[in-house]
Amino acid sequence: MNKLVEDDLKYIWHPCSQMKDYEELPPIVIDHGKGSYLYDIDGKEYIDIISSWWCNLLGHCNKDIxxxxxxxxxxxxxxxxxxxxxxxxxxxxxxxxxxxxxxxxxxxxxxxxxxxxxxxxxxxxxxxxxxxxxxxxxxxxxxxxxxxxxxxxxxxxxxxxxxxxxxxxxxxxxxxxxxxxxxxxxxxxxxxxxxxxxxxxxxxxxxxxxxxxxxxxxxxxxxxxxxxxxxxxxxxxxxxxxxxxxxxxxxxxxxxxxxxxxxxxxxxxxxxxxxxxxxxxxxxxxxxxxxxxxxxxxxxxxxxxxxxxxxxxxxxxxxxxxxxxxxxxxxxxxxxxxDQILEHAQATGKYLHDELEERLGNHKNVGEIRHIGLINAIELIRNKDSKEPFDAKLRTGYQIYKEALKKGLLLRPLGDVLYFNPALNIDRETLDRAVDKCEDAMQTILH
Ligand SMILES: Cc1ncc(COP(=O)(O)O)c(C=O)c1O
CATH class of the missing domain: 3.40.640.10 (Type I PLP-dependent aspartate aminotransferase-like (Major domain))
Structure with a gap:
C-alpha cells in the first residue's frame, strides 16, 4: 500500500464515512485538479461530476480565482x-x-x-x-x-x-x-x-x-x-x-x-x-x-x-x-x-438532461431523471411500476459509486439517487464522457 494511503488510514477520520468501508476502498489521494478533472498521485484522471460536495462552482484551479x-x-x-x-x-x-x-x-x-x-x-x-x-x-x-x-x-x-x-x-x-x-x-x-x-x-x-x-x-x-x-x-x-x-x-x-x-x-x-x-x-x-x-x-x-x-x-x-x-x-x-455562466449552464443543463433521458430514461431501474438548472438526478428503483426502491441494505448507489470510480468518474450518490451537479462551466465533451462512464457503471452493477 502506498505510504500516503497507509498514513491517511493511520491518522485521518474522514467526514460522513463508515471508516470500515475504507478497508475495501482506500482513500484516493488527489494530487491536483484542473477544470472538472481531478488527478490522483498515480496520474489517474477523474471527472468531478459532483463539484466536490457541490461547492466547486467554476472548476478546479480556476486561473482567475x-x-x-x-x-x-x-x-x-x-x-x-x-x-x-x-x-x-x-x-x-x-x-x-x-x-x-x-x-x-x-x-x-x-x-x-x-x-x-x-x-x-x-x-x-x-x-x-x-x-x-x-x-x-x-x-x-x-x-x-x-x-x-x-x-x-x-x-x-x-x-x-x-x-x-x-x-x-x-x-x-x-x-x-x-x-x-x-x-x-x-x-x-x-x-x-x-x-x-x-x-x-x-x-x-x-x-x-x-x-x-x-x-x-x-x-x-x-x-x-x-x-x-x-x-x-x-x-x-x-x-x-x-x-x-x-x-x-x-x-x-x-x-x-x-x-x-x-x-x-x-x-x-x-x-x-x-x-x-x-x-x-x-x-x-x-x-x-x-x-x-x-x-x-x-x-x-x-x-x-x-x-x-x-x-x-x-x-x-x-x-x-x-x-x-x-x-x-x-x-x-x-x-x-x-462569462455569462448562468446562460451557459442553462444550455448545458438542457443538453445533459436530453442526453441522460435518451441514454438512461428507459432503463428498467430508472424511476425518473429530474432536473433543475444543470443538476440532474437519476432515482434508481427496483420496480418501475410500483416505484419500489431497492433494499437499502444492498447499497446499490454505493456499488455504482465504486464502479464509477474505477472508470474515472466521481459520482458519490445520495442513497440510490445518482446525480450530476458539476461546475457550471463544464463542457459538453466532458459531460458526454461522464454519461458514458455512468451508464457503464450502472450496466455493470444493475445487469
Ligand atoms: C442546503 C444545505 N444547508 C447547509 C449545509 C451545510 O453546509 P456545511 O457543510 O458547509 O456546514 C449544506 C451542505 O451540504 C446544504 O446542502
Missing part, C-alpha cells in the same frame, strides 16, 4: 472582523447586493454553511424577543430537509441518517411534510401542480403559528434528500403564509445559490425575498470556507440600539469575513458576469 487569492495573500491573510474591516469584504457586499433578492440589505459573515444556519436561527429568535414577541421560540422545517450538522442545524433537519442518534440533544422543532413530487400522494402532475400538499404547511401554521419564530427551507431543491425538486409555487405560498402569520422565512440557499438551479438564487424562480437567507458553497467557488447570513434592514434595526440596552447580536466566528475568502468570492462574481 487563483490570481485573486494569490494577490490578496501578499496583502492581508486575515484580520479580526469586529470593528476592523477591509476592502475585499466591502467590495464583495457591493457586488452581492446587486444579485441577491431585492430587500436583503445586511450581510453577516461566517465560515461554513452550518454556521450560517445557526446564525439565522439565533437572529430570528432574538428578533422576535426584541420586537415584543418573546413567545415565538420554535422553528418549523420541512421533512427530508437538510441544513448542516451542528446541533441547531441538525434540529431543523429531518434526515434520520444524520440526526436520529442525536435526538436527545436536539431542539424540538415542528416538521411539515415536504412536497414529494415523484411519489406525489395527491397524484398531481409536475407541470400543472397546484401544490395541494401545501395544506400540510397550512395545518402546521394554524396549530403552531403563535409559538413559531421562523420556518426554514431549502428552496425548490432538497439536495441531501436525493435532489428532490418541488415547484416555485410552493415557495410563493410559503412567503405569503409567513407574511400573514408573522413567522420569518429563512431560505437556505447554501446548495442552490449562484446559478445551481438556473437562476442566481432558487428564490428568484418564485420571485420572493426571504427574511433571512443563508449562502455558502459556491460563494467562493469552493475555494475557501465562507458563508453569509443575509437579512433585511427591518430585522437589522431590531438589534440597533445603545450598547447598554443589550440588543446587539453577540455572534461571531474567528474567520468571519476572511479576506482570502472574500477575494475568491469577488472573483467568482466577476467570472459569473463576464
Amino acid at each position: 487563483n490570481e485573486a487569492v494569490k494577490k490578496q495573500l501578499d496583502k492581508l491573510e486575515h484580520v479580526i472582523f469586529a470593528n476592523l474591516s477591509h476592502e475585499p469584504a466591502i467590495d464583495l457586499c457591493r457586488e452581492l447586493i446587486k444579485v441577491v433578492p431585492k430587500g436583503l440589505a445586511k450581510f453577516n459573515f461566517s465560515d461554513n454553511g452550518s454556521a450560517s444556519v445557526e446564525c439565522a436561527l439565533k437572529m430570528a429568535f432574538q428578533y422576535h424577543s426584541q420586537t415584543g414577541e418573546p413567545k415565538r421560540t420554535r422553528f418549523m422545517c420541512l421533512s427530508e430537509g437538510y441544513h448542516g450538522e451542528t446541533i441547531g442545524a441538525l434540529s431543523v433537519g429531518s434526515m434520520d441518517l444524520y440526526a436520529k442518534i442525536y435526538k436527545p440533544m436536539l431542539m424540538e422543532t415542528i416538521h411539515v411534510q415536504a412536497p414529494d413530487c415523484y411519489r406525489c400522494p395527491y397524484d398531481e402532475n409536475r407541470e400543472t401542480c397546484s401544490c395541494q400538499c401545501f395544506e400540510k404547511a397550512e395545518a402546521a401554521f394554524s396549530r403552531y403559528g403563535q409559538e413559531t419564530a421562523a420556518m426554514i427551507v431549502e428552496p425548490l431543491l432538497q439536495g441531501s434528500a436525493g435532489m428532490r425538486i418541488y415547484p416555485a409555487l410552493y415557495l410563493k405560498k410559503l412567503r405569503k403564509l409567513c407574511d400573514e402569520t408573522g413567522i420569518l422565512l429563512i431560505v437556505d440557499e447554501i446548495a442552490t445559490g449562484f446559478g445551481r438551479t438556473g437562476k442566481m438564487f432558487a428564490c428568484d424562480h418564485a420571485k420572493i425575498t426571504p427574511d433571512i437567507m443563508c449562502i455558502s458553497k459556491g460563494l467562493t467557488g469552493g475555494y475557501m470556507p465562507m458563508a453569509m447570513t443575509i437579512t433585511t434592514k427591518k430585522i437589522y434595526d431590531a438589534f440597533y440600539a445603545d450598547y447598554n440596552e443589550g440588543r446587539a447580536f453577540m455572534h461571531s466566528h474567528t474567520y468571519s469575513g476572511n479576506p482570502l475568502g472574500c477575494s475568491a468570492a469577488l472573483a467568482v462574481q466577476k467570472i459569473l458576469r463576464r
